[in-house]
Amino acid sequence: MLKSIFIVLILFTTLSASYIKNIWLLEVDTINTSIEDIKISNNFKKITLPFIKHSNKSYFIKFTLEEERFKNEDYIISFNSLLSKIRLEDKYTSSTNINLSSPIILLKPNDLSKSFFLKLENNKAYLNLDIKVSSLNDYFVEETLKKIFHGFSYGIIFTSFLLYLVFYFFNQKKSYLFCSLTQLLILGILIVEINIFDKNYEYLGIILFYLFSLFSNLFVQYFFHTKKEHIFLDRLLKFVILINTLHLFIILFFDYNTIYDYIPYSTSWIIYLFVAMFSLFSGNKASFFFLLAWAALILSSLSIEVQLLYLNNELIFNVENLVYFVLAFESILILCILPYKFKILKKEYINQREIIYHQNKLASMGEMIENISHQWKQPLTQLSFIIMAIKTAFKHNKLSLEYLENKTEEASNQLRFMSNTITDFSNFLSLKKEKESFFIVDEINRVISLIQDSFTFFSITLEVNCDENHLLRNYKGELSHVIFNLLNNAKDAFSKKKIKNAKIIINIKKDENNLHIFIEDNAGGVDPNIEKKIFEPYFTTKEKGLGIGLYMSKKIIEESILGKLSYEKKEKGAKFCIFLPLSPSS
Structure with missing residues (x-):
């Protein structure tokens, strides 16, 4: 479209020059010289269009028309000068020209034999001029x-x-x-x-x-x-x-x-x-x-x-x-x-x-290793007792086949428990990027089971309240990761502040379109001066923290799960609210 308009405009410009019969130029030194003063001058020199000149003087233009090329209709003579101001004779300076970007002359059939004059006023050390003659209809189309x-x-x-x-x-x-x-x-x-x-x-x-x-x-x-x-x-x-x-x-x-x-x-x-x-x-x-x-x-x-x-x-x-x-x-x-x-x-x-996610995953792995150590302490102690019992029985010649099989079974049970623990943590860290159907209470209890020993170590009580074990279809692994981060942050707050009677309450409620998970603790909450920063990347109050847990949790909930994660200050602690969208089948 743009190219077509440009070509049409160029054609209009180049086709109009043939209407001009002769054109002359008069150079003047006095800027106040008028058109009436030069009409009788014999010093005009013939030139061709388009005209351009590098000069500090002003010029007058005189031109005549090829009468035989015109039909019996009205025409428009228009003038274009990028660098000079054009002044026409007073009789052509009418209200018609007031709102036009360049001056024009309305040409009647009886005006064809006339000579036309105009002045090029110099104010930029350059002058240029082009004259176009077109029928009235063609002029309006061009304009x-x-x-x-x-x-x-x-x-x-x-x-x-x-x-x-x-x-x-x-x-x-x-x-x-x-x-x-x-x-x-x-x-x-x-x-x-x-x-x-x-x-x-x-x-x-x-x-x-x-x-x-x-x-x-x-x-x-x-x-x-x-x-x-x-x-x-x-x-x-x-x-x-x-x-x-x-x-x-x-x-x-x-x-x-x-x-x-x-x-x-x-x-x-x-x-x-x-x-x-x-x-x-x-x-x-x-x-x-x-x-x-x-x-x-x-x-x-x-x-x-x-x-x-x-x-x-x-x-x-x-x-x-x-x-x-x-x-x-x-x-x-x-x-x-x-x-x-x-x-x-x-x-x-x-x-x-991806970098922040990877850092968050590494941080979670560190937390997981700490929880694995808590989970493994009891079975490792039990395995140590089994080995000592077998050694003592052998030393006193009381190591019978039946006794050995019993102790071997006990050791196998402990090793199986340890293996299951590794499998559980491995599944937790391996986040599948695909939606799954799962029951929300079961998944929360699974996360709790992974960190239960560390919570027991700090004497933290966990309570889950839900009217129904609601079915969801979403990214189970990512939601579990967020819940783990929130629970682990609460545990760190209890440990840092040495809160007695530490307690976390998880309330699950459902409305028409969303499932609400409220995780509330009595660890004192977040300092009001930094409340607005807790979801920013690399902001942390922990001595060895990376400051990406809550940032990634919010990103996961709001950009991946398409829910909402927010914080509320409560009287005795912090309350994190997770709003999860329910699928039609839920």
Whole structure:
């Protein structure tokens, strides 16, 4: 769609020149000279369209039309000058021209034999002009297409500005802020430079171009990390900022010529391409979009500036349409960087989650080993007694076959118990990433059985209250892991604070859509000053804690199980609330 509109606009521009019969140019030194003063002058020189000139003077244009090419209908003569202000004769300056981006003349059939005059007022040391003649219907079609095209370009650029600004607020990365400001300045340049405001805003345009170069430069520095990865290019980028700042200072305060009166301003952006290429070769795929966007922008800018600085004819028929097209194209490609960045951030998030999950699993294994030691103390003691009994019986010649078989059976029972303990803990640590059907009370009791000995050691009483052993279908292993973490945290709190009559109550309730598990203790609770931080990664109050247990528990409940985990401060301790979604079959 965008390509089609652009081609149509170019065709309209190039087909109109054949209506012009002759065109002449008059150079004047006095800025106050009017059109009426020069009508009788014989100093006009013949020129061709499109006209472009690098000069500090103002010019008058006189042209006539090819009468035989016109049909008996109304026509529009429109004028386009990107760099100069166009003034028509007073009789053509009517209310019709007030709201138009460029002046027009409504041409009646009886006006074809006339000579037309206009003035090009110089305020930027450059002048250019193109004249288009089209039928009234064709003019309105062209203007409609032009407005659609321009509106599309504004929308794309503004969207790019807005998205990068939002991305900055959520990520706080300076590169996104600088990119957002760069897109905003593109809008400002279009508004000031492309016939929307009066051409007297010369210095405003210069300032906008400087700020555009500044923020695009800073965007390149921060986005490609040139300070760390491309030190030499980083110094060049900073040198470019210095040169551009001196250029702005000289123009604003001294109005002298600078280096950019002899070489294109856009040459200062070429270094961006080198930075992007080096980054692309280093594996940064987002550099491709930046490289393509800025290559198009720099190439088009160089083309425009070269014809302004060195040539007296236009390389490009319609600069305005090209500017809109290239800037919209640049914004679209810059927007393409965001999905790639989202993909990178998602990958980093997944990797970070896996690291934290692995750390949490290692921490749980440490806790499990401690619980295994508690579980194994009694059977190991019993095995020691069995060995001593056999040794004593052998020493006193009382070791009969029957006695040996009895003691062997006792030892086998103890070893079987120890083996089952290892199996239980192994199953607990091996989390299956698939949903299973299970009864909630049975699973809670299974978790309790794994840590019962350590709780007995600290004289902690556990109580489970439930009106019914509800059936769930969810990730059993992950839910068990969360309950283990919460119970183990309570045990650590009891141990640290040396609470007497330590007790944990687990209440299970069901409503229409959720199963509620409340785990409440009387260990004193969490300090109110740190309540909001307990679910943050790597935050811990334990001397040797990793600070990932509660963080991972919340992630598991809310992102995997699709429930909710929250904390409440109670009078005597802490209360953790787990809300689990019920399946239809539950």
